[in-house]
Amino acid sequence: MFTRRTLLGAVAALATAGSVTGAFAQDEMYIPLISKGFQHQFWQAVNAGAQQAADELGVRVTFEGPDNESQVDKQMDMLAAALANKPKAIGFAALDSQAAIPLLRQAQEAGIPIIAFDSGVDSDIPVTTASTDNVAAAALAADKMAELVGGKGKVAVVAHDQTSRTGVDRRDGFVNRMKEAHPDIEIVAIEYGGGDQLKSTEITKALLTANPDLVGIFGTNEGSAIGVVNGVREMGTKGLTIIGYDSGKAQTDAIREGLMAGAITQNPVGIGYETVKAAVAAAKGESVPPSIDTGFYWYDATNIDDPEIAAVLYD
Amino acid sequence: MTASKTDSSARNGRRGATQQKLLAFASLIVLVIGFSVANSNFMQVSNLLAILQAASVNGVLAIGVTLIIITGGIDLSIGTLMTFCAVMTGVVLTWLGAPLIVGVVTAIGTGALSGLISGSLVAKMKIPPFIATLGMMLILKGLSLIVTGTRPIYFNDTPGFDQISRGSLVGWVVPAFPVPNGVLILFVIAGLVSWVLSRTVLGRYTFALGSNEEAVRLSGVNADAWKMAIYAVAGAIVGVGGLLIASRLNSAQPALGLGYELEAIAAVVIGGTSLSGGRGTILGTLIGALIMAVLTNGLRVLSVAPEWQTVVTGAIIIVAVYADQLRRRAPG
Numbered sequence: 001m002f003t004r005r006t007l008l009g010a011v012a013a014l015a016t017a018g019s020v021t022g023a024f025a026q027d028e029m030y031i032p033l034i035s036k037g038f039q040h041q042f043w044q045a046v047n048a049g050a051q052q053a054a055d056e057l058g059v060r061v062t063f064e065g066p067d068n069e070s071q072v073d074k075q076m077d078m079l080a081a082a083l084a085n086k087p088k089a090i091g092f093a094a095l096d097s098q099a100a101i102p103l104l105r106q107a108q109e110a111g112i113p114i115i116a117f118d119s120g121v122d123s124d125i126p127v128t129t130a131s132t133d134n135v136a137a138a139a140l141a142a143d144k145m146a147e148l149v150g151g152k153g154k155v156a157v158v159a160h161d162q163t164s165r166t167g168v169d170r171r172d173g174f175v176n177r178m179k180e181a182h183p184d185i186e187i188v189a190i191e192y193g194g195g196d197q198l199k200s201t202e203i204t205k206a207l208l209t210a211n212p213d214l215v216g217i218f219g220t221n222e223g224s225a226i227g228v229v230n231g232v233r234e235m236g237t238k239g240l241t242i243i244g245y246d247s248g249k250a251q252t253d254a255i256r257e258g259l260m261a262g263a264i265t266q267n268p269v270g271i272g273y274e275t276v277k278a279a280v281a282a283a284k285g286e287s288v289p290p291s292i293d294t295g296f297y298w299y300d301a302t303n304i305d306d307p308e309i310a311a312v313l314y315d
Numbered sequence: 316m317t318a319s320k321t322d323s324s325a326r327n328g329r330r331g332a333t334q335q336k337l338l339a340f341a342s343l344i345v346l347v348i349g350f351s352v353a354n355s356n357f358m359q360v361s362n363l364l365a366i367l368q369a370a371s372v373n374g375v376l377a378i379g380v381t382l383i384i385i386t387g388g389i390d391l392s393i394g395t396l397m398t399f400c401a402v403m404t405g406v407v408l409t410w411l412g413a414p415l416i417v418g419v420v421t422a423i424g425t426g427a428l429s430g431l432i433s434g435s436l437v438a439k440m441k442i443p444p445f446i447a448t449l450g451m452m453l454i455l456k457g458l459s460l461i462v463t464g465t466r467p468i469y470f471n472d473t474p475g476f477d478q479i480s481r482g483s484l485v486g487w488v489v490p491a492f493p494v495p496n497g498v499l500i501l502f503v504i505a506g507l508v509s510w511v512l513s514r515t516v517l518g519r520y521t522f523a524l525g526s527n528e529e530a531v532r533l534s535g536v537n538a539d540a541w542k543m544a545i546y547a548v549a550g551a552i553v554g555v556g557g558l559l560i561a562s563r564l565n566s567a568q569p570a571l572g573l574g575y576e577l578e579a580i581a582a583v584v585i586g587g588t589s590l591s592g593g594r595g596t597i598l599g600t601l602i603g604a605l606i607m608a609v610l611t612n613g614l615r616v617l618s619v620a621p622e623w624q625t626v627v628t629g630a631i632i633i634v635a636v637y638a639d640q641l642r643r644r645a646p647g
Contacts, residue, residue: 038621062618070570073372073560080365081615085356098469099564102481106361163466192465194570 028060031279032082033091033272034075035065036118041248042222042268045314046118049272050091057280063272065093069164069195072096079103083110088283091275092126093118095164101125113282117275119165127282130274130292132266134166137296138173138220141243141264142182144298145174145216148241148261152184153215155241156207158228160195160221167192170220170245188214193224200227201234208235216241226250229260247299247313255301262300267312270294338638339586339602346606350613357616360492366605366612371480371497372397372560374604376579377586378501378508379552381600382545384583385512387525387592388444390546392433392451393553394575398568399455400425400557405468405567408476415473422561423554429455430550434543456573463569470565480562497559501601504552509597511548521545525592582607585635606631 033050037043047063054061064082066074072095080103082090090107092114094100104125107114116126145155157174161167171190178185188211193200200219204227208214217232217240219225225244229251232240244251244263254260271294278288299309351358376393383390400422408418429451436447470476479496486493512518520541523531532538561567586603588595610631614624 032618064615064621067574070568070573072564072566072568072571076563077365077369077611078615080368081362081612084359084362084365084612084616085354085618096467096564096566096568098471099566099568102477161465 028058029088029280029283030060030062030085031089031091031276031283032085032087033061033063033117033275034078034082034093035063035091036069036075036093036095037065037067038063039067040222041314042246042266045268046272046275049269049274050276051272052269053273053276053280057276059088059276059280061276066095069095069161072099076100076103079107083107083112086110087112089113089115089279091115091117091279092121094121097121097123097165113279115275115279115282115288117271128278128288128290128292130271130278130294132271132296133293134169135173137245137264137266138170138218139177140296140298141218141245142174142177144262145218145241145243146178146182146185148243149185149215151182154186154188154211154213155216155218156189156191156211156214157187158200158203158207158217158219158224159190159192160224162192167220174218174220193227195221195223197223197227197230200224201230202227204228204231205235208232208237208240214240216243218243218245220245222246222248222251225260225263226254229254233259247315249315252304252313252315255299255304258301262298265297265299265309265312267295267297268314269312338642339599339606339635342635343602343606343609346609346613350609350616353613354616357613362612362616364493364495364498366608367498368480368495368563369612370604370608371495371501372556372563373575373578373582373607374501374601375504375556375559376553376575377582377600377604378504378597379549379556380576380579381583381586381588381595381597382508382512382521382549382552383444384580384588384590385521385525385592385595386542386545387528388437388542388546389448389580389590390430390433390549391445391448391576392429392455393549393556393579394572394577395452395455395459396426396429396550396553396572397557397560397575398572399429399459400554401561401567402459402462402468402569404558404561405470406462408473409468409470412472415475418473418476419479419558422558423551426554426557427547427551430553431543431547433550434546437546438539438542452573452576459567459569459572463567465569467569468567470561470567477562477565480559497563500555500559501604504555505597505601508552512597517541517544517548522593525594527593578607579604581632585632587639606635 035043050061050063064078075095090112101123104114108125114126116129118131120129157171159167159171175187178187189207191203193203217228219228228242242260244260247265251263274292274294281288297309303309376397380390380393403425404418404422407413407421433448433451436442437444482496483493484496524542582603583600585606586599588599610628
């Protein structure tokens with residue numbers, strides 16, 4: 001009997017504790033953001049931008065995402081829970097757009113506008129998409145790579161995945177730009193490390209072993225780029241041009257040290273900010289543009305401390 | 316004589332688990348009431364259906380692994396096996412264009428075959444279950460990625476496939492509460508496996524192997540064969556889980572699955588099945604899976620920060636098992 005009471009007590013205490021968070025702000029506009037993750041610094045920066053917009057516009061924003069980018073079903077459970085709170089609008093970064101369609105349709109039927117962010121959803125349900133033009137951003141990386149290696153030689157790509165929109169766009173943006181504008185540069189390998197630092201490190205070491213004449217490597221997201229840096233460091237290879245994507249302490253350090261030539265940064269704070277702004281506008285029935293380009297920048301050791309760049313980098 | 320001894324210990328096990336089951340059920344009710352009071356949005360049909368839907372895959376995996384845990388073993392491969400079964404279903408349905416029923420058979424067959432292999436590693440080659448199934452977990456994860464070339468396989472060419480999990484037969488009868496078929500399947504499997512455990516020879520040996528394997532052997536029973544059979548049945552159930560998740564996502568996602576085994580094991584433990592074997596019930600596991608789903612959904616509806624959701628879920632698992640320990644130590 002004692003034990004049962006203990007457990008019930010614990011559970012009741014938990015529920016009460018929870019109610020404090022849940023009960024307030026009933027009349028504030030509530031907008032949940034369902035992201036692809038929340039642990040990476042990138043997502044924390046998106047969250048920071050979202051909270052900034054929330055403060056300015058006087059709405060309540062929650063931010064949530066699964067532990068890793070393979071957990072498509074967990075993300076759907078999150079979307080379902082978010083719908084239960086009858087939000088005025090939802091921000092959604094789909095891990096797999098096809099899988100999410102039934103729930104998105106449910107939201108549409110309930111009259112809840114969906115704002116896609118970070119990567120698009122292959123459907124006409126979202127009223128707008130706030131994201132980086134990844135193709136153009138990766139093409140800029142290709143131009144910078146060509147410039148830095150002198151317009152010829154063998155380069156490789158360490159990509160984060162081949163299923164998500166960002167993975168595909170960054171890979172294709174880089175590869176196609178090379179083919180069109182820099183025909184003397186040969187892309188010898190495109191490998192996928194799942195955005196995992198350790199895996200990308202191993203891939204990089206294997207690439208360097210297989211292609212000793214490699215002149216450059218492009219890492220397509222934070223984890224991939226850090227993996228490339230680690231791999232090159234562990235192999236002790238010199239004179240290689242590494243170009244990264246996004247920021248984070250390890251990457252900015254590598255750029256300051258000169259190990260990494262530079263990187264493309266998205267504007268994660270801007271993604272979060274624009275998503276919430278568009279969500280509020282859509283909830284009020286105002287018109288929103290069909291897509292919102294949140295911008296990107298090239299940064300290297302020369303401009304890393306410029307205020308414009310420093311504002312969009314995260315540690 | 317030995318047989319009757321194991322039989323009675325199995326019955327004791329079941330009685331002990333009944334009490335834990337009541338405790339688990341009470342916790343489930345309290346959780347539901349607590350969340351409903353805290354946020355009125357929790358208790359609405361669409362959200363309850365979302366909870367059930369979220370519990371369906373984990374519940375099916377948990378039922379499968381319950382059988383193995385009762386024998387005193389463990390199966391860490393169920394998460395990635397689920398994915399591999401989904402992938403193989405994708406191969407036969409989408410790539411080979413086979414009819415739906417072949418896909419269903421493939422999922423269950425793949426699961427049973429993999430279970431049989433795990434069972435032989437444990438029973439015949441005497442590899443500890445933890446190690447054998449850890450190996451299988453990695454092998455299956457790798458195979459899923461190899462077969463698919465790391466890309467998801469979609470089921471757009473198989474009409475009706477998504478109805479396995481998303482459709483609702485119940486909705487035809489009770490339009491106000493359209494329980495998804497995935498949930499219906501969970502309950503049907505729970506009923507079936509419960510019956511197998513309590514009414515069949517397989518069930519009796521499942522408990523007996525967990526209580527006293529040596530006694531089973533000495534009584535002249537082919538313990539190895541029964542153990543392999545139990546792993547195969549568990550694998551087949553996991554195959555159904557693979558079917559459910561593939562149907563729900565309308566795709567086989569090859570990178571999915573790692574970590575799902577631990578959630579299933581957590582549901583089993585919350586439901587009162589002992590990790591040391593010989594004791595456990597399917598109803599308990601079902602309640603355990605529902606508790607996990609209610610907790611996850613409720614904390615989200617209350618907008619608890621995701622970091623804290625993880626902490627609370629961990630704490631609940633510990634509290635549940637500790638409560639069980641206390642109850643068993645207490646006299647009577």
